[in-house]
Amino acid sequence: MQVIHLQETPTDETFDEEGYLLANPDVAAVVAARKLKSGWAHFKKFGRTEGRRQYVPVSRRQLAAQAIPAARADKMRRLAPLLSRPPLEQDAQGRAVYLTSELVRTYDLSGQDGVSENGYDDETERLIQSAGEGLVLDVGAGNRPIYYPNVVNYEVVDYATTDVLGVAEELPFRDNSFEGVISIAVLEHVKDPFRCARELARVLKPGGWLKCCVPFLQPLHGYPHHYFNMTHEGLRTLFEPYVAIERQEVTPPTHPVWAIAWQLREWANALPPKARKDFLRQRVGDLIAHPAALLQKPWAQELPMAKQFELAAATILIGRKRA
Incomplete structure (x- = not known):
């Protein structure tokens, strides 16, 4: 499976100052304020331990940007039979657009001033690989550092890696469409998490896998708004009517x-x-x-x-x- 890397984990040998600051705007702000000499200084002292990423160097980034539209076009051909209705339009980058001005008003999606940008953990990558040629839906994907040919990146923001624009409460896909569904740090940002959970389960194939993560004790954060944190019992309650829950856990990134x-x-x-x-x-x-x-x-x-x-x-x- 050919993937397109937009970001990478830097090493002493591959560190790229521009790419590091671009991927870590908080570090860039500290460097701009002259509180730290450089991104390299941050990486040596903090970034290596924190697992910080960097954008790939400019030449490779340009090649990746050029490769995504073709990869998206192939993905959209495979996705077409799974669409429950035609998109409003297909934009210049080949994204299927279902986000109307009415939906923006209904779900209060204006004022997007943050960038959601995280990679998958090892387990999620293994789940994606297990889908083989089948399609996986990532609802609220954000700007993914790796573009997978079998992962449909669904968003309310047109990031570089976004494939379909729409809201999580009204997925434009047929029932039983996807081998797997990912929802990471999304349900706290939707107005109706019960409806969203029902939609995630609806488009999942029988026997397909679901991976969902929702914060419990995280502070307020908005993309564009933050409505609900959940206990593990609350999260279970959302999906129990539709999904056989195999396990719930706290992992190192959610400790x-x-x-x-x-x-x-x-x-x-x-x-x-x-x-x-x-x-x-x-x-x-x-x-x-x-x-x-x-x-x-x-x-x-x-x-x-x-x-x-x-x-x-x-x-x-x-x-x-x-x-």
Whole structure:
């Protein structure tokens, strides 16, 4: 199976400064602010351990970009019999477009200011390989660093690797179409996760596999919005009516340390300098004291309200029924 690599894991020998900064905009911002000398300095100190990726060098990137439309055209020919209705249009890059202005309004999809860009883990790659010549649907794929000829990248954003534009709650595919369905960090961003889960199961072939990951203790993050986090019981409830669930697990990329680090990092970065310095001096033992006492600390009181919504233990809504 011929795949097209847009990104790669750098080594000391293959490191490319431009490609590294392009793939890691947070690092690029730090370098631009002169808080770090270069992307290479970041890679040596942090990036290697963090598993950072880089875009392939310009010459190879141009070849990859040229190869994708032809690979997409072949994929779309194979996908055509599985479409439940014709697309509104096929854009200049060969993507099938089902995203109407009405759907954009209904599902509040305007204001896309983030880029979702992650690779697959080893298990997902093995599942894709197991599909052979059969097609796999990746709903909410984002901008994938590898373009697979048998994976249909379904999105609300026209990334370079997107194949079909539409919403997850209304998939334009026939029942029982795909060997496998992937949904990674997507269901928290849809307005109706129950409907979306039903659609994912509907287009899956009998005996086909499903891989779904949804955050539980992650802070607020939006592409373009963030509606629902889930417990493992909540995620199970979405799919139990349609799918025989084989296992649920927490893997290294979803370990609690990621949630703790994310919360503390975002908290620290949002504080004014003096409060941040005090916050970073806290020990774990200090932070697990009774919260009522901690609320009096400057690093608690000076946390901006927008950041409090992002990291809140809970949020409160008060309303009044319309007349």
